[in-house]
Amino acid sequence: MCYLFLIANIPFSDFFSLSSVPQFTNSPTLIVMVGLPARGKTYISKKLTRYLNWIGVPTKVFNLGQYRREAVQAYKTFEFFLPDNEEAMKIRKACAITALKDIHHYFTQEQGQVAVFDATNTTRDRRADILCFAKESGYKVFFVESICDDPDIIEANIMEVKLSSPDYQDCDKEEALVDFLKRIECYKMSYVPLDDEMDRNLSYIKIFNVGFRYLVNRVQDHIQSRIVYYLMNIHVTPRSIYLCRHGESELNLLGRIGGDSGLSPRGNKFACTLAGFIQSQCIRNLKVWTSHMKRTIQTAEALGVAYEQWKALNEIDAGVCEELTYEEIQEHYPEEFALRDQDKYRYRYPKGESYEDLVHRLEPVIMELERQENVLVVCHQAVMRCLLAYFLDKSAEELPYLKCPLHTVLKLTPVAYGCKVESVFLNVEAVNTHRDRPVNVDVSRDPQDALLTVPEHI
Amino acid sequence: AIFGCSTLKQVCMTNCPTLIVTVGLPARGKTYISKKLTRYLNWIGVPTKEFNVGQYRRDCVKIYKSFEFFRPDNEEGLKIRKQCASAALNDVQQYLGEEGGQVAVFDATNTTRERRETIVRFAEQNGYKVFFVESVCEDPDVIAENIVQVKLGSPDYTDCNTDEAIEDFMKRIKCYENSYQTLDEDLDRELSFIKIIDVGRRYLVNRVLDHIQSRIVYYLMNIHITPRSIYLCRHGESDLNVKGRIGGDSGLSLRGKEFARYLAKFIQDQNIKDLKVWTSQMKRTIQTAEALSVPYEQWKALNEIDAGVCEEMMYEEIQENYPLEFALRDQDKYRYRYPKGESYEDLVQRLEPVIMELERQENVLVICHQAVMRCLLAYFLDKSADELPYLKCPLHTVLKLTPVAYGCKVESISLNVDAVNTHRDKPENVNIHRSSEDALQTVPPHL
Numbered sequence: 001m002c003y004l005f006l007i008a009n010i011p012f013s014d015f016f017s018l019s020s021v022p023q024f025t026n027s028p029t030l031i032v033m034v035g036l037p038a039r040g041k042t043y044i045s046k047k048l049t050r051y052l053n054w055i056g057v058p059t060k061v062f063n064l065g066q067y068r069r070e071a072v073q074a075y076k077t078f079e080f081f082l083p084d085n086e087e088a089m090k091i092r093k094a095c096a097i098t099a100l101k102d103i104h105h106y107f108t109q110e111q112g113q114v115a116v117f118d119a120t121n122t123t124r125d126r127r128a129d130i131l132c133f134a135k136e137s138g139y140k141v142f143f144v145e146s147i148c149d150d151p152d153i154i155e156a157n158i159m160e161v162k163l164s165s166p167d168y169q170d171c172d173k174e175e176a177l178v179d180f181l182k183r184i185e186c187y188k189m190s191y192v193p194l195d196d197e198m199d200r201n202l203s204y205i206k207i208f209n210v211g212f213r214y215l216v217n218r219v220q221d222h223i224q225s226r227i228v229y230y231l232m233n234i235h236v237t238p239r240s241i242y243l244c245r246h247g248e249s250e251l252n253l254l255g256r257i258g259g260d261s262g263l264s265p266r267g268n269k270f271a272c273t274l275a276g277f278i279q280s281q282c283i284r285n286l287k288v289w290t291s292h293m294k295r296t297i298q299t300a301e302a303l304g305v306a307y308e309q310w311k312a313l314n315e316i317d318a319g320v321c322e323e324l325t326y327e328e329i330q331e332h333y334p335e336e337f338a339l340r341d342q343d344k345y346r347y348r349y350p351k352g353e354s355y356e357d358l359v360h361r362l363e364p365v366i367m368e369l370e371r372q373e374n375v376l377v378v379c380h381q382a383v384m385r386c387l388l389a390y391f392l393d394k395s396a397e398e399l400p401y402l403k404c405p406l407h408t409v410l411k412l413t414p415v416a417y418g419c420k421v422e423s424v425f426l427n428v429e430a431v432n433t434h435r436d437r438p439v440n441v442d443v444s445r446d447p448q449d450a451l452l453t454v455p456e457h458i
Numbered sequence: 459a460i461f462g463c464s465t466l467k468q469v470c471m472t473n474c475p476t477l478i479v480t481v482g483l484p485a486r487g488k489t490y491i492s493k494k495l496t497r498y499l500n501w502i503g504v505p506t507k508e509f510n511v512g513q514y515r516r517d518c519v520k521i522y523k524s525f526e527f528f529r530p531d532n533e534e535g536l537k538i539r540k541q542c543a544s545a546a547l548n549d550v551q552q553y554l555g556e557e558g559g560q561v562a563v564f565d566a567t568n569t570t571r572e573r574r575e576t577i578v579r580f581a582e583q584n585g586y587k588v589f590f591v592e593s594v595c596e597d598p599d600v601i602a603e604n605i606v607q608v609k610l611g612s613p614d615y616t617d618c619n620t621d622e623a624i625e626d627f628m629k630r631i632k633c634y635e636n637s638y639q640t641l642d643e644d645l646d647r648e649l650s651f652i653k654i655i656d657v658g659r660r661y662l663v664n665r666v667l668d669h670i671q672s673r674i675v676y677y678l679m680n681i682h683i684t685p686r687s688i689y690l691c692r693h694g695e696s697d698l699n700v701k702g703r704i705g706g707d708s709g710l711s712l713r714g715k716e717f718a719r720y721l722a723k724f725i726q727d728q729n730i731k732d733l734k735v736w737t738s739q740m741k742r743t744i745q746t747a748e749a750l751s752v753p754y755e756q757w758k759a760l761n762e763i764d765a766g767v768c769e770e771m772m773y774e775e776i777q778e779n780y781p782l783e784f785a786l787r788d789q790d791k792y793r794y795r796y797p798k799g800e801s802y803e804d805l806v807q808r809l810e811p812v813i814m815e816l817e818r819q820e821n822v823l824v825i826c827h828q829a830v831m832r833c834l835l836a837y838f839l840d841k842s843a844d845e846l847p848y849l850k851c852p853l854h855t856v857l858k859l860t861p862v863a864y865g866c867k868v869e870s871i872s873l874n875v876d877a878v879n880t881h882r883d884k885p886e887n888v889n890i891h892r893s894s895e896d897a898l899q900t901v902p903p904h905l
Contacts, residue, residue, distance in 0.1 A: 200660075212664070212665060213643070213647075213663065213664045213665070214662070214663040214664075215660070215661070215662050215663075216660065216662075216663065216679065217659070217660045218659055218660070219679065221818075222815065222818060225676075225680055225818065228679065229676045229679075232663065232666065232672065232675065232676075233672055311804060311807070312807075322798075351769075357758060360758070361808070371668075371669060371672065
């Protein structure tokens, strides 16, 4: 406790006394959230972080409320946040300094490229301190301010994410709501939004009423441009995204990868069952997307509704290994086979693609999924793994091994800060196409070790 | 999807047509934005056309006399201008209705709320979505520069000297200023629009309705007018080039290596500020860039078109093994997709992020491939899908593109190192039953 008080008396700029470093193009970016409580800052922070990590930009959120909860073990009431509560002010300032220190560590020691500083940052002073901190280390700063005056939206936010916060564990809902609204009042008095004139040299986006309107100022570089584009495409309208693979294909049955074969009899049965399932779900304005490959198109055809074909949804191109069985790959390309097991995410088939390439080509699909409401995506194993990894925030290591079995629909529904997943197996048997990572990934391993985890096929 | 042609568009851009309406005082870049946006949308496959009311006015009033035509109290002038706006909207209706257009850009000042309301009503009657693009700029240097770059050369001022023209134009702007009602956050909150302030320093974006509007906003937020040049060239001649084989991933021939050295010298002599160098992930572009001894970035998106089953074949072999495919390709080279490969149309799709980043950047040298370079060139020079696959992009030749006025200046520099010709023109006979001789008539010579 004493330690925190000591630090709290030191101004930000002295704490990180390095000489100002010029900003290079690849310098890290500090995204700074701005806004009253319950304006969606944490929602935006987490979603943006998930997106940036998925497209390959190492990003991390630093949530000040989290630091505060660690410093002050038990939250009592909104009074902690009263502007004249000096003791609390010191703690909160100390927490901010610690968070910035961690950000500095993330950038310098952990190869982070973007840090999202998730706090209210509602005063000009606080933002000036952050700018100072960033300038000294040569970090670019981009502010994201969320402004909302719609009381319904604010109350919905409080209900969805605040009432279940650790702060209100032992409170009843009514009490919690009252306390939180008083907390917001504590900030309102000193809240100075980003100003057209005074902040004209800062880089920022102001989001009004959950995306109704945006004000964008001085976008500096590529990553800020991508962030703006992403933020302008997301929405909070309730909806569900259904992901599934095509029905079992002829090549699936033979244990062959890739290719462009049609559905097997069981695959056809799945397509009909899928049609029934979709109908029973009574989904409003459902959009259906497929790839350009026969097996997804044939699956969608059974639904009897309009569907859109995306070449970007085509299965990963296995290059020279297209239409081979794993046994044949082991026989003809044992080294490639081992290298793939060593780094399945980055490994690129000769004349083919890697999962990393796949993510890159799926980015416009994800962007459009964000814009849309209810969508059913009929795709392929590797493609579905990439999409799922985006929605469920899976790392590059986990992604290529996510389980996406045939004839199983995943229903994803955004809730609070994440995604609810319901897995529905449509009761039509199919081969298993999931090959786990074998224990031995050495290039000199014998075929037996290589083929240990190959699923059964004809 | 039988013969590898993609019959369906990638994404359904919009179900109803979109009317983009520019707003702003004269010399605020409305026509620049209209033309550029139109070029971009057409390139990504959205049929778009611009309708410049000033053009209609020039067709109607043969000779421009002075700014007095634009005075707010000039009743005859007002009548003619209103008629011209109506005529333009009629043509918009025709384009979006009968001609299969998807986006129309109505390029005029549209500075009063009343005029904009008329347009919104017109759009509602026809089932068009409306998206306003307003350009607001008070920087006198930018305005003066605009006037010099595009107004002095306008047909309105052919017989004027520069000073007279500038003076008249400034008075013309004044005529609009008093009645100018800028798009307002409150009064116009139901409209969909983007307000571009000071050439992109700041944007206000309101009610983006759909995918195409979102793409338009993203594009407008990435373009800039800082002077710069884009250099496009292919890799040096490759070993497969010499053998007359397409695709593959071979290294440079001796002449190709020589080109790389000449390119290095050329680039040095050009003394380009902060030049970025981009290559594909194929050996031949990387080897070319290596000779420059400067850092370069590899883009997989810049890889050559994937010829699928025809990779590494000579045209003679394609004719022998896939005569039907060969003919189909000649019938529609833009949309034709090699079996297990790509079409030019696919290529444009994957090059879109490259174009977007090129717009953001300043001086860039792109070392790429024949089909890729054709696609990029088509974007900058506004070439149609029909012309695109036949654009001439010979080896060992650098194209320097410099934006000027509403378009692009092109300088072609051949670096004086011989190379094979890899350009195959469309043969006369594209019938699937044609003889081998007819099919191979336009194949360039090779080893």
